[in-house]
Amino acid sequence: MKKRFSLINTALFLVMSLSFAAALTRSPEAAPETHAVRGVFNRIETIEAEEIEEAGKSGFFRIPLPDGIPEESIKVTEEPFNKKLIIEIQGVDDVFFKNNAFSGDISGIADVKYGYSGGVSTVELDTEEVSVYESEFTGDSFYIRVNDIHDVYEKVIAIDAGHCGEDTGSVVYGIEEKKITCSVAEKLKDKLSSENYYVILTASEEENRSEEERAEIVDSCRADLLITVHTGADPDTRVTNGVEAGCSNGLRDLCKQITRRISKACSEKDLGIKDVRYPGVTKFTKVPFVSLKLGYITNRNEAEKMNGGDYQEEAAEAIKEAVTEWFDAEKNG
DSSP states (O other): OOOOOOSSOGGGGTOOOSSTTSOOOOOOOOOTTOOOOEEETTEEOOOOGGGHHHHSSTTOEEEEOOTTOOGGGEEEEEEGGGTEEEEEEETOOHHHHHHSOEEEOOTTEEEEEEEEETTEEEEEEEESSSEEEEEEEOSSEEEEEEEEHHHHOSEEEEEEESSOTTOOOOEETTEEHHHHHHHHHHHHHHHHHTTTEEEEESOOSSOOOOHHHHHHHHHHTTOSEEEEEEEEOOTTTSOOOOEEEEEOTTOHHHHHHHHHHHHHHHTOOEEEEOSSOOSSGGGGOOSOEEEEEEEETTSHHHHHHHTSHHHHHHHHHHHHHHHHHHHHHHHTO
């Protein structure tokens, strides 16, 4: 049976301005598994599904380009926290787009906005889920397709550094907890990303978010696993040392593997699993989690060790090895 519907409603492109703030309005709702094909600035046109190949590459959303626009003038920025793709194109003004329609497949795209300012056109795609994209440049067109991360990657992992931004966490012996946790989180992200995993950080050393906001990010990407990274503190004795972890039900074996591997790689005492839910983002999400305390920052020797690049690298590698081994075992039954 033939399927048809329009890409963008009439009002979508009527409101144009030299300011990017004058963006266009929502596109109409589209039925799942159907193909939108063409919307024009001041009228609506539909095309039969069989004609999609003539309108552009099947499965892709098409942004037309004037002659002579180089591929280097197009920049795509992913904003996974906001479920957006931002496409900036230098050398294309609003007049061109008034006469040349966007077209193609909008599967996975909830909304399309357009703006023009300072010689740069911006096309903003709001996606239905946290997504990744693939694209192709053909000289007169830029094609982009949105893919759900779960359709592309084997697993989705969220990493939460216990303290970020202006929140330094514990500061002992002149060492900030966030310097340790953020560094290990970044290194762990790089290592896990080398596998077929999509890895997202809930915050960074420069930018912090509330625990509720972090949990919303974890939930929005429908993570398969959440790993939180902390250090321990025991100001009463300053002698306590070692790596320990807490976890949700079903992850005790993974938890044991992580503490065992960190203990071996970093010459740390293995304090094992604590049957507690550590404070932080885990309070606000039901995603399976492992909460790590890499060592005790109140123990001078351990604090200085954790603050070093070798420790951070070895700890991240130990966590990565345990996680990949656990997922492989799960996959292979």
